[in-house]
Amino acid sequence: MTVVKNHQLTPLPVSFYDRDAVRVAQELLGKLLVRQSPGGRTVGRIVETEAYLAQGDPACHATRGMTRKNASMFGPPGRAYVYAIHARWCFNVVVQPRQVASAVLIRAVEPLDGVPLMQQRRGPAKPADLTRGPARLCEAFDIDRRLDGWQLGAGRRLWIAEGHPTWLSPNHIGCSPRIGVTSAAERHLRFYVRGNPHVSGPKRWRL
DNA sequence: CTACCGATTGACT
DNA sequence: GTCAATCGGTAGA
Numbered sequence: 001m002t003v004v005k006n007h008q009l010t011p012l013p014v015s016f017y018d019r020d021a022v023r024v025a026q027e028l029l030g031k032l033l034v035r036q037s038p039g040g041r042t043v044g045r046i047v048e049t050e051a052y053l054a055q056g057d058p059a060c061h062a063t064r065g066m067t068r069k070n071a072s073m074f075g076p077p078g079r080a081y082v083y084a085i086h087a088r089w090c091f092n093v094v095v096q097p098r099q100v101a102s103a104v105l106i107r108a109v110e111p112l113d114g115v116p117l118m119q120q121r122r123g124p125a126k127p128a129d130l131t132r133g134p135a136r137l138c139e140a141f142d143i144d145r146r147l148d149g150w151q152l153g154a155g156r157r158l159w160i161a162e163g164h165p166t167w168l169s170p171n172h173i174g175c176s177p178r179i180g181v182t183s184a185a186e187r188h189l190r191f192y193v194r195g196n197p198h199v200s201g202p203k204r205w206r207l
Numbered sequence: 208c209t210a211c212c213g214a215t216t217g218a219c220t
Numbered sequence: 221g222t223c224a225a226t227c228g229g230t231a232g233a
Contacts, residue, residue, distance in 0.1 A: 050214070059214070069229055086215045087226035105214060125217095135215055145228085180214050 003112045004043045009034055009161045011153025017077035017095050021051035021102040024095045025191050030168035032161045033109050035141040040117045042141050044109030044131055045163060048192040048199045050178045052092070054102040058183040062101030072149040073101040080158060082148040088135030089144045093152065093160070107134045107179070107190070110198040133200045168193060176205040 009032065017024060028049050035042045052060040061070045061083065072081045073094055081092040081103050092103040109131045111118055118130050118140035131137040138144065143158065153159040174194045177185055179201050192199045192206065199206045 052214075061214080067230070083214085084228040085213055087228075088215055090214065092214090107214085129217090133215070178214070182213080 004032065004163070008032065008163050009043070011159040011161060014076075014078040014153075017093060017152075018098075019096050021053055021095050021104055022189065024093070025049040025051040025104045025189070026173060028093070028104060028106070028160070029173055029191060029193055030163060030165075032112070032163040033106065033137075033141065034161055035114075035143065035158050036156045037142050039120075039142070040114055042114030042117055043112045044137070044141070045112055045167070046106060046109050046160070047196045048106075048108035048190070048201075050105040050107055050191070051189040052103050052105065053189070054097060054100040057102075057187070057189075059178065059181040060102065062103075066101075070101070073103050074099060075149065076151075078152055080143075080147050080150040080152060082138070082143060082145055084145070085135070089138040090134040091138050091141075091143050091147075105134060106137065108132050108192075108198050108200045109137055110196060111140070128197065132198050174205075174207065176201070179205075 028046050031046050033044045033046055062073050066074050072079055076098055077095050079094045081094050082089055092105045094103050111131050122130055122140050131140045147158055150158055172194045174192050175188045176190045178190045
């Protein structure tokens with residue numbers, strides 16, 4: 001059963017990503033993450049993001065220079081940056097400025113389409129935990145290192161679409177420190193849809 | 208090659 | 221709330 005209409009799935013323009021990380025992180029809330037794979041299509045509404053900044057942010061993977069792992073962060077905006085942490089994958093979107101490296105981590109989505117496929121990939125996970133958390137979302141959407149550096153929307157594999165523009169009103173966006181980061185812990189660079197049950201993290205950071 | 212780390216998760220008290 | 225398994229990536233010998 002399909003909830004999302006095809007005309008809502010047009011990829012966002014590259015210019016959307018060519019702005020500062022905080023702005024993109026906030027405006028990504030409510031957008032649709034779309035994954036088309038041989039097994040079928042999955043769609044989720046983005047409900048939680050985190051910004052990682054090019055300047056003065058020791059938690060950003062790029063602060064100590066370019067390596068094979070983080071190379072796609074240094075490329076043009078609008079590409080995927082997929083990296084491994086604790087034996088799992090996390091999905092980021094590369095944003096402005098180019099050559100300096102900053103990104104937005106997609107931490108949680110609300111499942112809309114392709115739920116059976118997500119369940120199949122996630123195995124025995126509770127329905128509520130299908131896509132709640134950056135690595136869970138990647139497993140449900142079959143995102144791994146093969147998609148690192150993938151230009152979102154170039155070819156129907158992985159992209160982000162506008163969805164329903166009025167779904168979210170700005171005063172329903174909350175912010176908090178980033179989850180799990182051990183440096184720059186005081187900065188409020190995590191953004192989420194207030195009260196949405198698919199947001200991860202401690203309860204006080206979901207209200 | 209080995210040693211260590213981590214933007215996590217799932218199991219448990 | 222606590223805690224340990226997890227393994228790709230990095231740094232260094």
